Amino acid sequence: MKSEQEDSLGLAFQPSFDEISPSLYETTFVVVDLETTGGSHNSEAIIEIGAVKVRAGEIIGEFQTLVNPESPIPPFITVLTGITDAMASTAPKIGEALFSFLEFVGPVSESVLVAHNAPFDIGFLKAAWSKLEIAWPAYQVLDTAKIARYVITRDEAPNCKLSTLSTFFGATTNPDHRALSDARATVDVFHGILDRLGGHGVQTLEDLRSFSNRVTSAQRRKRYLAEGLPNSPGVYVFRDDQGSALYIGTTRNLRNRVRSYFTAAETRKRIHDMISIAVSLDVIQTATIIEAEVRELRLITEKQPRFNRRSKFQAKSLWIKLTREAFPRLVAIRGAKGLDDDSGWAGPFNGRDEAARAIEALYEVTQLRQCKPRITLTSIKSASPCALFDMKRCGAPCIGQESIDSYSSHVKAIHQSLHLDARPALSSLNQRMVELAEQERFEEAAEARNRLGALIRGSARAQRIRSLTRVKELIAARAISTNTWEIVIVRHGKFAASAIAKSSNYKEVVESLRLTAEVVFDNGEVLPASHHEEVEALLRYLDQEGIRIIEIDGIWALPTFGSAAARSEIEKVRAKVDANTYKEDFANSVDRFAQRSTS
Structure with missing residues (x-):
């Protein structure tokens, strides 16, 4: 291991509270169990949700609800669970039940979900949630069945079924295929597992997550690469036997971050592959984390490490610009070398489709030509207008119908929208989206929304970049x-x-x-x-x-009425909606889903 000291300040780095994994004693766990009409997430339905909230070994809340599956419950499920069609018919539907459940669980930042055979229960919850067209909250999830396989031998218990482990740990509640009873039994199993893990030094949530995954033989062999590293911010470079960079990363704490590559917390296959061929590690200590981030970006661009995915092809990023010719048009280009403020530009964009949507949005609000050939005096004599001229969406400069002076007004409008005042363009695009929605042309309205979003994102990024450079x-x-x-x-x-x-x-x-x-x-x-x-x-x-x-x-400022300001306002509104009208949004999504289901 080779260390390159970039700064001689000698100050120790103190991690923020956000970087310190909470102790198991402080963590709120919500143990959940479901009863369903079958085993498939896609074709079967939830009929009961049960959950127990625990912290510091104490139960602080319980939740239970039947769910109306809106379809007959198979007889064998009724025999297994005791839940009948009559019982479920008066229960809330899945939308209302899920919303109540997540209110009980609490924010992602405060609660960790626990389930026995978690892929089954969490899979059903995610599938039901996705049908409501709402993104599933990114809760951390622990699987008691998976963890138990590492702490209990076959001599102690023949398998890791909930009934077997409940007996082994002396659970106070016997699992009986009812959601709340099974959740209570899982709580006792979970606490029994935690008692055992205490002897393995598992004290924090990160310790527990790491313990529940396997460490590869390559990770064990290469742990020496993480020895003797400082606790400072910096960049680390894994190298192969030829000295070529395999993977470059940045961190606030070199020692902790590099060590994590050799623990069970690292589950990415490509990183496992990288570790198996890495033979050395270089680190560059930096004074600040922003310096480390910048050095990482520069090194990735320069070295092109094979196991890095992002930041390798910045020179090929997509932008849009107005061409320099008598009758300019909009084009998408790769790389920023061909951009200039006099012509007008925006970007970068996340892919060719995003750039194309932004160009289409600008075509909607101007009569800029969409044809590709360069217009000359010779071409005008033999050209014929396209359908856009008949639709009054182009002035047909290709046949001399529009002069350079007249056409320049469209160019100025585009330049103004991209660089200074986006209000006219955004207002026109928004009005078009509203009109389509009122006409119940919802797919077209959604496409218009996507075009508007692409234009705002691309031009906002450009304005922010321009402001600092x-x-x-x-x-x-x-x-x-x-x-x-x-x-x-x-x-x-x-x-x-x-x-x-x-x-x-x-x-x-x-x-x-x-x-x-x-x-x-x-x-x-x-x-x-x-x-x-x-x-x-x-x-x-x-x-x-x-x-x-x-x-x-110099002056560091953004246009008062530019896309960056519009994007900021949109994000503020979205944050307000997320915080204050979440229930209303949820209800609307449920209504849309119900209408679609009955149509």
Whole structure:
């Protein structure tokens, strides 16, 4: 293992509370069990939900409801569970039952789901939830059956069925194929498992998750690569026997992150494959996490490590632009080299489809030509207009029907929408979407919504990138403790330097850092000094709460009525809806599902 010390500050790194896994004593677990009409998530239905909420070994709540499956319950299920059609007919339907259950469970950040043979129960819950067209909350899930296989030998218990383990651990409730009874029995089994795991040093939720997975032989053999690493932020590079980079990553804590690759917490197959051929590890310590993130991006772009997936092809990212010709048109291009502010551009976009939607959105609000051939005096003599001219969606400059001066008004409107004021275009697109919805042309309305979203996202990203790359120098500070600050210098959207400073000497550190920071020149390009991912990483850093701008050479601002402002407002509304009208949204989704089911 080779260590490259990039900063001599010698300050220890203290992880945030978010990075510390909660202890099992502090964690709220919700043990859930279902009764269903059969074994298939897709074709069968839930008929009962039972759950028990526990914390610190104590039961703090219970939940039980029958569910109306809206179909006959098979006789063998009635015999097994005792649940009849008559009992279920007056029960709430799945939408109402699921909403009540998730209210009982609580937020993702506060509760962990536990089930015996979790893929069955959680699979049914996810399938039912997806039919309501709502994203399933990303709860952490533990499987008592899976964990039990690692802590109980066959000599102690012949199998890991719930009935067998309930007897083994002396559960106070016998499982009887009713959801709440089985959930209570699972609680006793879960607590019995936790008692055993305490002897294995399992004290936190992360310990428990790690223990429930297997460690490969390659992970055991290569653990020496994680020895002697510092607790500082930085970049790590796994290398093969030829010294080529296999995988590059970044972290706030090199020691903890690299160690995790050699534990059962790492379950990705490609990472297992990478570890099996890795023979060495290099680390680069950095003063700040943002410096580590930037160095990672640059190294991935330069080294093209075979096991990294993201950030390898930034130079091939998709953008849209107006062409430079007498009658410009919109095109999608790969790479930012061909962009310039005079012509108008937006992006990057997440794929060719997203870029195409943004272009289609702009075509809807202007009469910009959509044909590809270059228009010349010669071509005008032999050209014929397309259907768009008859539909009054194009002025037909291809046949000389529209002059350069007249056509330039469309170009200016596009440029204005992309760079300065998006209101006219967004208002027109939104109105079109509303009209389609009122006409009950819902699929077309959804497509219009997608085009509008693509345009907002792409032009908002462009405006944010442009805002920072135009700033000659920006020096920011963020408090990391009572009297300690991290200082970051950004020049033309490129990371130039960072350091840690005490409150008593931060001015001296800033001046010293400025003198040693990377010199960055503005070459007139849209991205004068870096790739877009570096600029956006810096923007995310600068957007953090607590960031202070110490000095700035230039104007860092966004257009008041640009797409970035529109996107911000949309996100605020979405957050408000998520927080305050979740129940209403849920009810609407249930209604839509019910209407579709009966149609």
